[in-house]
Amino acid sequence: MTAKKIQLAVLLLITVLLCSGCWDKKEYNQLALAQAIAIDYTDGQYQLTMQLIMPKASEETVSSENIWIIDGQGDSVGDALEQIALRAPREIYLDHLDIVLLGEALMQQDIDNGLEYLMKQNVLRRRTNLLAVEGMAGDILQAKPDLAEVDIFYLANLLKGQNRRMKGSNTIINDYYVNAGTKLQEALVIPKVSAKDEKELQLSGGALLKDGVLLCWVEPEWMVSYRWIVGGLELTTLPNAGLEQQDITMEIHKSKCQWELLSQEPLKIRANIKGDLYVVENKNLTKAVSPEEIESFCQHVQQQAVQQMKPQIESAIALAQEHGGDAFGLGQWLHAWHPELVEGKDWPQLFSKAEIEVNMDTAAVLFEYR
Amino acid sequence: MGSSKLISNRELFHIVLMLHQGRIFWMLPYFIVKDNGTSGLLTLAPGFLAGALIIAVCSFWGRRCREQGFVEALPCLLGKPFGKFLALLLILFYMSFVIVCLCSFVEMLRSQLLEETPRIVLLCTLFFLVGWMSWNGLEDMARFAVLCTVVTVLLLVLVVVGNADVFSLEHLLPVEIKNPDLLPQSVFHGIYGYGGLLALFMIYPALNTRKGIKRQLWFSLLLSTIIVLAWLVMSLGVFGQAGVGTAVWLPLELARMVQLGPFLERTEALFSVLWMVIIFMNGSLLIWCASQGMHQLLEQRKNPWIHWGMVLLLLLISILIKNAVQLFQLEQLLSVLYMGLLPVLLLLIAAGTVIYNKRKGESRQ
Numbered sequence: 001m002t003a004k005k006i007q008l009a010v011l012l013l014i015t016v017l018l019c020s021g022c023w024d025k026k027e028y029n030q031l032a033l034a035q036a037i038a039i040d041y042t043d044g045q046y047q048l049t050m051q052l053i054m055p056k057a058s059e060e061t062v063s064s065e066n067i068w069i070i071d072g073q074g075d076s077v078g079d080a081l082e083q084i085a086l087r088a089p090r091e092i093y094l095d096h097l098d099i100v101l102l103g104e105a106l107m108q109q110d111i112d113n114g115l116e117y118l119m120k121q122n123v124l125r126r127r128t129n130l131l132a133v134e135g136m137a138g139d140i141l142q143a144k145p146d147l148a149e150v151d152i153f154y155l156a157n158l159l160k161g162q163n164r165r166m167k168g169s170n171t172i173i174n175d176y177y178v179n180a181g182t183k184l185q186e187a188l189v190i191p192k193v194s195a196k197d198e199k200e201l202q203l204s205g206g207a208l209l210k211d212g213v214l215l216c217w218v219e220p221e222w223m224v225s226y227r228w229i230v231g232g233l234e235l236t237t238l239p240n241a242g243l244e245q246q247d248i249t250m251e252i253h254k255s256k257c258q259w260e261l262l263s264q265e266p267l268k269i270r271a272n273i274k275g276d277l278y279v280v281e282n283k284n285l286t287k288a289v290s291p292e293e294i295e296s297f298c299q300h301v302q303q304q305a306v307q308q309m310k311p312q313i314e315s316a317i318a319l320a321q322e323h324g325g326d327a328f329g330l331g332q333w334l335h336a337w338h339p340e341l342v343e344g345k346d347w348p349q350l351f352s353k354a355e356i357e358v359n360m361d362t363a364a365v366l367f368e369y370r
Numbered sequence: 371m372g373s374s375k376l377i378s379n380r381e382l383f384h385i386v387l388m389l390h391q392g393r394i395f396w397m398l399p400y401f402i403v404k405d406n407g408t409s410g411l412l413t414l415a416p417g418f419l420a421g422a423l424i425i426a427v428c429s430f431w432g433r434r435c436r437e438q439g440f441v442e443a444l445p446c447l448l449g450k451p452f453g454k455f456l457a458l459l460l461i462l463f464y465m466s467f468v469i470v471c472l473c474s475f476v477e478m479l480r481s482q483l484l485e486e487t488p489r490i491v492l493l494c495t496l497f498f499l500v501g502w503m504s505w506n507g508l509e510d511m512a513r514f515a516v517l518c519t520v521v522t523v524l525l526l527v528l529v530v531v532g533n534a535d536v537f538s539l540e541h542l543l544p545v546e547i548k549n550p551d552l553l554p555q556s557v558f559h560g561i562y563g564y565g566g567l568l569a570l571f572m573i574y575p576a577l578n579t580r581k582g583i584k585r586q587l588w589f590s591l592l593l594s595t596i597i598v599l600a601w602l603v604m605s606l607g608v609f610g611q612a613g614v615g616t617a618v619w620l621p622l623e624l625a626r627m628v629q630l631g632p633f634l635e636r637t638e639a640l641f642s643v644l645w646m647v648i649i650f651m652n653g654s655l656l657i658w659c660a661s662q663g664m665h666q667l668l669e670q671r672k673n674p675w676i677h678w679g680m681v682l683l684l685l686l687i688s689i690l691i692k693n694a695v696q697l698f699q700l701e702q703l704l705s706v707l708y709m710g711l712l713p714v715l716l717l718l719i720a721a722g723t724v725i726y727n728k729r730k731g732e733s734r735q
Binding site: 126168172332 | 481482483484485486487488491495499502535536539540541542543544546608610611612615616623626627629635
């Protein structure tokens with residue numbers, strides 16, 4: 001029994017000595033944690049800009065003293081990262097990376113060139129958010145917003161807040177790889193971030209990309225219509241939608257659009273869009289009124305919503321068709337359920353010529369009755 | 371080698387689950403779905419049938435040859451020289467399963483999580499520990515297998531729930547065979563994935579009761595197949611049929627994507643730690659089978675030189691495998707060999723059991 005105990009003790013000692021964590025240990029106060037990274041492409045060179053947190057072991061909170069913005073340039077992303085690593089006072093730790101900002105010039109070239117190295121180094125998780133920037137992505141990280149004491153979390157919190165309010169509104173790296181993996185050449189929508197006078201960051205509009213290359217920039221109104229098709233949650237105000245032309249604010253819960261193939265030749269598709277409209281702000285129109293009047297009010301709001309939103313959605317689809325960029329997942333749906341229609345064919349060309357009609361099925365109800 | 375008839379049916383149920391789940395878990399999704407997408411799932415069916423056949427033959431033999439261990443029985447079933455040769459072949463198979471199982475885990479760990487840690491350190495730690503666990507006998511491993519099943523199911527639930535928001539059924543469609551030439555390879559991998567069940571031949575004699583065991587084992591096999599299917603479906607639904615080829619360690623990629631609200635994310639470290647427990651259990655079982663087989667072949671009882679010599683040999687062979695590419699090539703070769711030898715092995719065992727039983731009956735008369 002004693003011999004067995006000794007053997008066990010020796011075994012445990014050896015195991016501890018061979019404790020694999022020692023080689024890969026990461027001391028907290030020797031790391032520079034990258035929160036966001038911006039990738040730009042200028043004059044044939046890749047430029048990386050990083051926001052780094054360099055915590056001290058004794059501190060519990062992060063202050064502006066712990067934050068450093070550093071950039072590097074190189075012929076490739078790996079080169080640029082190497083330049084940064086050679087100058088950074090600590091080991092750059094990229095596993096906490098939340099956001100990748102893509103500059104306009106990079107998007108005009110091919111974003112795969114910017115992401116490939118980082119993906120293969122297992123730096124980027126497939127849940128990392130992608131944001132597009134009109135101009136230089138590094139400028140966003142350099143901005144000094146007045147609204148946040150600590151700049152580094154501003155963008156991440158902005159993104160989280162938007163996702164909370166508009167579920168499914170973000171684009172992650174997995175979306176890019178799924179999109180790139182198919183042969184359908186579908187378009188990818190990446191939300192846009194901009195800096196207003198370097199004092200405020202704003203998420204508004206987006207970029208439409210095909211095969212990793214920028215097709216066009218899209219306005220916030222286009223994004224609203226886009227989210228009607230792909231589904232999500234959103235707060236929106238319809239002007240003059242009330243019985244006496246008042247503005248009505250609604251929380252809209254949208255299911256993903258149900259496509260319906262009407263005819264194969266010519267290609268005719270119906271987009272069945274379903275949404276529940278919860279009337280939040282209605283200027284107290286529904287106070288002290290009968291249930292029948294409330295129902296009449298809700299029906300009116302519903303009709304107004306369809307009247308206002310349907311043309312916008314149709315216009316958004318038309319814009320995408322103009323650029324041959326199917327950002328709505330229609331190609332994927334056809335490939336899944338009617339592969340003979342898209343297999344071996346030029347889907348962007350087919351998409352641009354397809355007749356797509358919009359059918360909205362919405363139900364309005366007071367928010368307090370949801 | 372520290373073994374007695376103290377394995378219950380319930381423990382064997384869980385052992386069978388682990389032998390399939392843990393052995394080739396890291397690599398199997400990649401081999402099965404990368405070339406043929408969703409249609410690759412069909413290649414699990416031949417593997418399932420092969421596993422069911424192993425259980426049937428093992429049960430057939432076990433009911434008729436209660437008094438001996440399997441390697442001891444083989445010379446009686448098939449004649450001394452041929453029986454010993456087949457026994458040696460089986461032991462070599464067990465050893466190859468150990469190498470594939472432990473090396474795949476080490477490769478995953480090194481490439482994804484512990485990049486600086488030398489490979490030899492990881493291998494030595496793993497082999498030392500599994501060698502110790504297997505030296506102490508089957509009972510502890512059997513009891514631990516029950517806990518491991520809970521861990522496996524919990525991990526799957528975590529991955530399913532954590533990736534529900536990015537899962538899309540459309541990614542699994544259409545179901546079409548893209549590369550018919552590569553389908554046989556996927557079939558081989560699928561069948562080889564069930565190869566760990568050959569360990570049943572060594573474990574069966576340690577059962578304390580064999581009543582209703584066949585049906586339980588088939589159910590365990592079915593459950594394990596469903597779990598593997600769930601992993602494959604999740605991989606396809608999250609990454610897409612084209613996207614599964616972009617990542618080698620698909621279960622880990624799924625774990626990296628888990629996000630449950632604001633409080634649970636970046637769970638791959640937890641996932642790997644929990645799975646390490648299963649790898650230890652699996653590796654120990656297979657080393658036990660190989661070691662027990664060698665002991666029976668050399669007619670020895672709990673000889674540390676045989677056991678630790680075998681562990682050292684396995685470690686040295688594992689060190690020779692330098693990277694994931696070599697490991698995949700080895701696995702590919704073994705899967706082809708296994709495909710050729712498995713039917714012959716099972717046929718010989720079944721035939722040998724029938725003849726042995728007949729002779730036993732005649733000698734009694």
